Amino acid sequence: MDLSLSTRTVGDRTVVEVGGEIDVYTAPKLREQLVELVNDGSYHLVVDMEHVDFLDSTGLGVLVGGLKRVRAHEGSLRLVCNQERILKIFRITGLTKVFPIHTTVDEAVNATD
Amino acid sequence: MATVELRFSALPEHVRTARLVAAAVARRAGVDEAALDEVRLAVGEACSRAVGLHRSNGVDMPVRVVLTEEEKKFSIEVGDEVPETPSGPGARTADEAAGHPVASGESGTEEAEDEGTMGLAVISGLVDDVEVTSGPGGGTIRMSWPTTPTVELP
Numbered sequence: 267m268d269l270s271l272s273t274r275t276v277g278d279r280t281v282v283e284v285g286g287e288i289d290v291y292t293a294p295k296l297r298e299q300l301v302e303l304v305n306d307g308s309y310h311l312v313v314d315m316e317h318v319d320f321l322d323s324t325g326l327g328v329l330v331g332g333l334k335r336v337r338a339h340e341g342s343l344r345l346v347c348n349q350e351r352i353l354k355i356f357r358i359t360g361l362t363k364v365f366p367i368h369t370t371v372d373e374a375v376n377a378t379d
Numbered sequence: 380m381a382t383v384e385l386r387f388s389a390l391p392e393h394v395r396t397a398r399l400v401a402a403a404v405a406r407r408a409g410v411d412e413a414a415l416d417e418v419r420l421a422v423g424e425a426c427s428r429a430v431g432l433h434r435s436n437g438v439d440m441p442v443r444v445v446l447t448e449e450e451k452k453f454s455i456e457v458g459d460e461v462p463e464t465p466s467g468p469g470a471r472t473a474d475e476a477a478g479h480p481v482a483s484g485e486s487g488t489e490e491a492e493d494e495g496t497m498g499l500a501v502i503s504g505l506v507d508d509v510e511v512t513s514g515p516g517g518g519t520i521r522m523s524w525p526t527t528p529t530v531e532l533p
Contacts, residue, residue, distance in 0.1 A: 287395065289391075289394060289395060289398075289423060289427070290391040290394050290423075290426075290427040290430060290431075291391035291392045291394060291395065320398075320419070320420075320423075322420060322423050322424055322427060322498070322501070323424055323427070323497035323498040323500070323501050324427055324498075326497055326501075327497060351416045355420070355501060358500070358501060358504030358505065359497055359500055359501060359504065
């Protein structure tokens with residue numbers, strides 16, 4: 267299972283829909299996508315992880331890297347995730363305090379705080 | 380004797396294979412279905428770390444994964460061939476970064492370092508029985524999960 271990526275614009279947000287497995291092999295593709303978006307001026311990102319089957323610390327590192335990049339432009343990076351096994355990884359690494367995590371894309375797109 | 384032993388070239392694309400094999404052998408060994416996600420993730424983290432260590436230290440030997448079905452537990456050993464440095468076990472990931480000054484933001488070095496540390500954090504957060512050792516011959520991460528005995532059909 268490879269990584270799938272697609273992006274769409276909703277208002278002033280860019281939604282990145284990620285599917286498949288984010289690991290040491292596929293994470294560079296996600297990193298490239300996030301870097302490219304920031305370079306193109308998209309600073310408010312929503313990463314939709316509903317179709318992610320596997321996430322490891324390499325993937326977390328890429329998301330943290332993305333967060334640093336958007337913050338350098340006073341942007342935001344929000345996550346959409348309902349899967350317990352994925353949320354667990356954010357919890358044990360303390361990253362639930364770092365990322366705003368939403369249950370739906372709509373909620374993430376409309377969030378302002 | 381190991382139930383299944385796996386050696387793979389230190390390349391990121393093989394880590395998924397190691398995860399799949401480990402999960403399959405763990406399931407067969409009687410590891411609780413709910414814990415298989417943990418097995419998959421922990422093995423992936425340990426293998427990613429070993430692959431990273433081999434690559435950043437220019438070691439071209441394979442990464443070793445030993446899966447052993449024991450009486451009441453299933454154990455996994457992931458070994459790398461990167462010798463211990465004077466800074467002690469577990470410090471090797473930080474040492475790698477020390478060799479390359481961290482340029483904030485762009486270089487990716489900082490992220491790579493975060494990942495190394497986070498990998499171990501994930502493993503220790505996931506697995507109750509885990510031991511990280513390092514010696515002159517390389518490092519090893521040992522993990523185990525309890526198994527429930529299955530009724531053998533005649």
